[in-house]
Amino acid sequence: MFRHALIVSLVALLAACGKGEPVEQSIRPAMVVQPQPATEMMDAYAGEVRARLEPELAFRIGGKVTKRLVEVGNHVRKDQPLAELDPQDVRLQLEAMRAQVAAAEANLQLVKAERDRYKTLLGRNLVSRSQYDNAENLYRSGMARLKQVKAEFEVASNQAGYAVLRASQDGVIARRMVEVGQVVAAGQSVFTLAVDGEREVSISLPEQAYERFKVGQPVAVELWSQPDQRYPGRIREISPSADAQSRTFAARVAFSAGEVPAELGQSARVFIAHNGAVPLSVPLSALSAEKGQPYVWVVDPKDSRLKRTAVRIGAYAENSVPVLDGLQAQDWVVAAGVQVLREGQQVRPVDRNNRTVKLAAKE
Structure with missing residues (x-):
């Protein structure tokens, strides 16, 4: 009885499946x-993602820092103010040069009038030629003096602008070496700017295997944030001298692929193959x-x-x-x-x- 019921149920099920839509x-x-x-045929070197261009930014004049307008990690635009020096000294110098320009202009007007008067008298034979030549030389000297103080005024005006340090390009502030109140000299590094654009990986190569590496050598780069993805790259540059403390050679690895999701400061590993095919x-x-x-x-x-x-x-x-x-x-x-x-x-x-x-x- 149970067997007969099972057979009937199976037949009904098959019939229902035959009439219905396929699942x-x-x-x-x-x-x-x-x-x-x-990886067994490759050496791995730890590295850090860096910008291709990392210029050191510095004031072109010395002075006391009164304002610091950015922090490490801030993204800045070209010509954006980053820090300011106390402008008091450069403003006083600018005012002094402005006064000298005014004095030179007044002197030039005086010697020009004197020259013109002697020129008229010379035409009437009332003064000698040497007297006129002396007035002409004073006029030319006055013109030269005005040109000189105007140039010095432009320099002083530029230096007043140099009291504000501005970003040379778009990028990210990677390092800061100054505090408010600090006195800096002209050319002293204040910020390191990681310029927007191409990214690289900075690694250190061991001294004992230095001969195996060369510029242009193909490598593979793995970001710690993407452990299952490797990007092709090449060694772009190798330092000609070893670091005095670590005895390793600094090297830069450039990505060969067009778009790589590498952010500044990310950790990475660079795989360099042994001799032969990998x-x-x-x-x-x-x-x-x-x-x-x-x-x-x-x-x-x-x-x-x-x-x-x-x-x-x-x-x-x-x-x-x-x-x-x-x-x-x-x-x-x-x-x-x-x-x-x-x-x-x-x-x-x-x-x-x-x-x-x-x-x-x-x-």
Whole structure:
């Protein structure tokens, strides 16, 4: 009786399924990564994100600092005031030069009138030629004196403007070396400005391996805020002399990619390959095998469907395995749950933070 009822129920269920609409299978998320250079074949150096240009800003005259208008971390615009000196001395100097200009102008009017009078008398033969020449020389001397004091007045006027330190370019105040009340000399560094634009990574290279590094050498940069993403770069410059205390050589690494989300002060790691080619690697959790043949699941960027791809691997590392053949750097590989996947299955690619990933190839 129970068997008969079960058969009838199954038949009814099948009939109902046949008449109803097909049930759409939900697209499951799949965590994906791109193959990265095998870290076992690379040296890693800690670094800090810095601006490409970091000019030291200083007053062009000396004096006592009366105002400091910005703090470290503030973003400033070109010509924005940053600090001010006590303007009393430069204002007095400017007033003194203004008075000298007025005196020179009055003197020039006097000697000009005298010259003109002697010129008229010379035409009537009432004065000698030498007397006229003396009046002419006094006039020319007065003109030269006026030109000189006007130039000195311009210098004093410029120095009055130099009492306000302004930003040379758009950027961020990276360092401050002055306090209100401090007396600074002309040219003494007051601020360090991190200019907007290109960012770099500052690293220190060990003395014992200095010969292995050269300008233009390709590297990979990993930001601590994005541990699963590496950006291509190159060594832009290497200091010719070692630091006196650390005995390391300062180097700057420039990003090769166009847009890199690197912010000032962020920590980073720079990976520099050993001599020879560096293979790609994938997480251990991305690898599976069948009949002794290892493979990974590669996601097609066109329709997000899976393709089983055979690979040739090297020696296992702690958390990853080098892939000697079968993958390209721009491929997207499923990094977890590979044992429940099947060929042609459509997935929704996500990263480790469950954010949807746009399957775009690396530049």
